[in-house]
Amino acid sequence: MCTAATYVTKDHYFGRNLDLEFSYNQKVTIVPRNYEFNFRKVKPMKSHYAMIGMAFVVENYPLYYDATNEKGLSMAGLNFPGNADYKKEVEGIDNIAPFEFIPWILGQCATIAEVKSLLDRINLINIDFSKELPLSPLHWIISDKEVSITVESVKAGLKIYDNPIGILTNNPTFDIQMFNLNNYINITKEVPENRFSSKLDLDIYSRGMGAIGLPGDLSSSSRFVKAAFTKLNSISGTSESESISQFFHILGS
Secondary structure (H helix, E strand, C coil): CCCEEEEECCCEEEEECCCCCCCCCCEEEEECCCCCECCCCCCCECCCCCEEEEEEEECCEEEEEEEEECCCCEEEEEECCCCCCCECCCCCCEEECHHHHHHHHHHHCCCHHHHHHHHCCEEEECCCCCCCCCCCCEEEEEECCCCEEEEEEECCEEEEEECCCCEECCCCCHHHHHHHHHHHCCCCCCCCCCCCCCCCCCCCCCCCHHHCCCCCCCCHHHHHHHHHHHHHCCCCCCCHHHHHHHHHHHHHC
């Protein structure tokens, strides 16, 4: 039950919650530029951008839940059960295991434009980290200061979606999540008008009534709508304290 969000004022803020029934003892993990990343099917990365994020470290390998590199590019993997589909190895392209995906992208890319170029030749392959740690079904949000994308490896192949909201939850697939927003087209942050009937003198008795109908349950599709509406209508000062405070309000919604 995870939600990831971006927020931009003077700076770019990125983060997510992680609601699991148990802990892997994940912790803040920094990988410096000179740390050698080894991959299962491609050459090691001996020189890369430094990154920081939340990871479960196994055998000195950071299994990142989310991270940001020194250029400000950020990435998070969220649970995507029933939809994630990883592939067999294919010659001639970059075969990357899903647990390698975050360091592979953040190690080399500074912008979403660079990410898209790298994604043109990537194949997310079905290789477990170990017998004890099988692959998790995931999809990803990747963001720089300007734009975000969502990446999903499904049965039909690798899908890359522009994410104009900068929000990601879990199921269903991102295209369906975006289409679902059409059902909330009348919700507004403004004081609502009486469209029920001109024959009734209805009373605006409270602030926030323009958002009546916004979902409040904890399903992933409802969290997507609620977080999207809250984020897109958020206002704060540009200082770090104001921005961080507002960011946590967005996640808290």
